[in-house]
Amino acid sequence: MIITLARIDDRLIHGQVTTVWSKESHADRIIIVSKDVFQDTIRKTLLKQACPPGMKVNIVDVPKAIAVFNNPKYKDDKVFYLFTNPSEVLALVQGGVPLETLNIGGMQYSEGRTQITKSVSLTQVDVDAFRHLGQLGVKLDLQVVKTDPHTDILKKIDETFDK
Template structure:
């Protein structure tokens, strides 16, 4: 598989992803990697209906994503990975999927989270996963919309928590 874009955006497929990021990626297929969504048949149906025209979408859990990545049948497929959180992105990397950069989009605020930017809030598990991804050499590019300047996620976390 050729990974053209990996993005964390807890809204998954929405206007910005459909109109900008999917085109920017140049991918043929969006693979949503989320155990929670994988188990939710209603949400899966809605996400498949929201998929950009001409793109395929699959919704899988981490073990299935790793298995598909390693299947030679899909070696030439151009893939846009979407995650709801950094923990599943980290699990994919630890499972042998090479991600050089992870783009961070929206991560909604909820109880127990710290707001890093107006669109990104994290809890302690998120921070731990981001730090581990960084240690593994994955670039963490905070860019909610394409016109936003690129920012280093670890620097933003450190600025907010210091």
């Protein structure tokens, strides 16, 4: 499997993803890796309907994503991974899926989250997962929209959270 883009965006498939990031990825398929979405029939149906023209979309949990990545049947597929949180990204990487770079888009604010930028709010679990991904050598590129400057999310985390 050829990973062309891996992105966290808790809105998953929406305007920016459909019009910009999917084109930027040059992928044939979007793979949404989310246990919550995988178990939600209505949300899966809506996301499949929102998929950009000419692309396929699959919605899987982490174990299925790892199995598909290791299946030789898909070795030439160009994929764009979409996640809602860094914990599932970390589980995927720990499961042997090699991600060089993770693009971080929107992670909306809710109670219990700390806002680090206008579009990204994190829990302590998110912070720990991002730090672990960084230790594993994954480049963590905070770029909500394509025209935003590339920013290392760990620097933003260090400015906001205690180490």
